[in-house]
Amino acid sequence: MNKTIIITGASSGIGKATAESLISTGANLVLASRKIEKIQKFAEKYPDSVLLHKTDVTKKDDVDALVEAAKQRFGSVDVLINNAGLGSFRELQMADTNEWDTMIDTNIKGVLYCFNAVLPHMITQEKGHIINIASVAAHDVFPNAVVYCATKHAVLAISKGIRLEFQDKIKVTTISPGAVNTGFLENTLSTEEDKEERREYFKEGLTPDVIAQNIRFAIEQPDEVAISEIIVRPQR
């Protein structure tokens, strides 16, 4: 596959599994996250086709520099996978508004900044594919995760909006996983007690490879085929 693909949140979980799957397609990968050293070893195995870029998606300058670096190195950006994200499990009454800010900045503004940075390039090349990792929390609302659900509802709304405004040029795929056994739970902003309550639930979730396969499926479609929505849950 002769494509250049940016993956945000590539340092663990779904992002890392997606990089590991896509590398065998022959794509050029631009892997972005804050703790980029976590995938240094992987990148070193593929010096010609992997570029690492330390990026905080909540910082617009970082995101603009990421897209610029991708274009400089590989000449184009064909696919953007907006995967970076995080959550928290807490009752609304126990609000920590800093957590709300972090979720909104990462899950919503991060997606918008990345979209904004690739847009001019995708318009010029009259082609592009944006894959947004939402969640079943984009389709439903769960108690103790209301703000996370709101951010993922926003991701779904943004995806639909991009599809409507750019349907002749840009493909948009929203992938909404149920529980996936990644670093997600440990990386949530929740308390140890809240995490402990949910450990079993996430442990029995999908492997990140399953989500990677679905992402790859969407990318490998012919130009004239767009996969708009995928919801994938563990069969419990």
Ligand SMILES: NC(=O)c1ccc[n+]([C@@H]2O[C@H](COP(=O)([O-])OP(=O)(O)OC[C@H]3O[C@@H](n4cnc5c(N)ncnc54)[C@H](OP(=O)(O)O)[C@@H]3O)[C@@H](O)[C@H]2O)c1
């Ligand atoms: N696991 C699940 O059950 C599940 C279910 C539905 C949807 N999702 C969604 O799937 C996506 C990936 O999550 P995961 O399950 O793979 O969890 P994960 O293992 O915790 O991975 C999250 C990734 O996001 C990155 N990230 C967080 N904040 C960032 C920031 N400000 N800038 C750049 N990167 C940032 C992290 O990298 P750094 O810390 O290195 O920056 C990490 O690579 C998220 O959007 C999540 O909401 C997960």
